[in-house]
Amino acid sequence: MGCSGSSAVKDKDCINEKIVLGYWAVHLQGQPARYVLELAGIPYEDRLYTMQNRADWFEKDKQTLGFDYPNLPYIIHGDFKITESQNVVNYVIEVTNQQKLLGEGKDKYRVGHVRYVCQEILGKLFGAIMKENAEEKQNAIQNDVLPKARLVQTYLGSQNKFCSELTIADIYAYVFFFNLKKKAPEAYAEFAAQIDPLLQNFESIPNIKKYQESERFAKINN
Ligand SMILES: N[C@@H](CCC(=O)N[C@@H](CS)C(=O)NCC(=O)O)C(=O)O
Known part of the structure; x- marks a missing residue:
């Protein structure tokens, strides 16, 4: 789909939406984003995938959630959906005003x-x-x-x-x-x-x- 113009990170469409962070229930690449969100003290959904239920990711959400580059960790914020762990961290830093x-x-x-x-x-x-x-x-x-x-x-x-x-x-x-x-x-x-x-x-x-x-x-x- 490519870029679609310069809408603000905190636009009116997502400001009232809860951030969803999807990642495995482990302390690896997705963990820094969890800490950034916890530091901000805002409610968010920590959507955990487990090895026991890995089909929830690989066979369901990975196919259906509409990411351009489906992977874990991911962020869904309103209609905005991104992946890549460093990208995810940069987004949560900016959207929580913790630059x-x-x-x-x-x-x-x-x-x-x-x-x-x-x-x-x-x-x-x-x-x-x-x-x-x-x-x-x-x-x-x-x-x-x-x-x-x-x-x-x-x-x-x-x-x-x-x-x-x-x-x-x-x-x-x-x-x-x-x-x-x-x-x-x-x-x-x-x-x-x-x-x-x-x-x-x-x-x-x-x-x-x-x-x-x-x-x-x-x-x-x-
Ligand atoms: N370059 C990606 C690599 C992501 C990655 O390797 N994710 C692993 C967990 S740390 C995974 O299990 N991804 C799920 C998948 O491949 O669908 C990033 O930095 O986010």
Whole structure:
């Protein structure tokens, strides 16, 4: 269909519509968008797909919801429908007026480094932990994941967030290290002293604390 003119992101047709975020009930590529929505404190529908009911996505919604590029995660906001995880995050940041999460001036691109590197190693971590052979799994974590994770840790230094205010860099780093800690605790051990404060800082934000104690979070806690 292509672009159809420059309608405002928050146009009158969708402003009163509830945002629907569709994604698997896991903490991977769709999780940063959940955190952005939780930080905003607005009601949204967290539409969870599970492996047990994967046909709900692959055989039903993927075919029928009308996406140009059907994939998970997705956003439906009124008639507006988008996919691609980074695109989805950018949309929820803008529509919830949280552009400050992107950083300002050159910080925007420093924040971008952390965001995109963490997204990359999150994907590689997932690939590694799916390996059934224990040695191959360890090698993949050591070679494909940890070198860049160490760069992120060095860049963080002794701070508990990357900039003076919370940014999307903290959210992506949180999601990556949360998974590393949970799925490969032995690999996480070398990061604990420096990264635990970043995890704790994020978890102490009132809206995040409330979310992580809620039924919504429990449902994806696997
Ligand atoms: N480039 C896409 C990749 C999305 C992707 O690989 N999604 C996985 C889950 S993380 C999926 O299961 N998609 C469902 C599908 O392929 O239909 C993005 O960043 O959103």
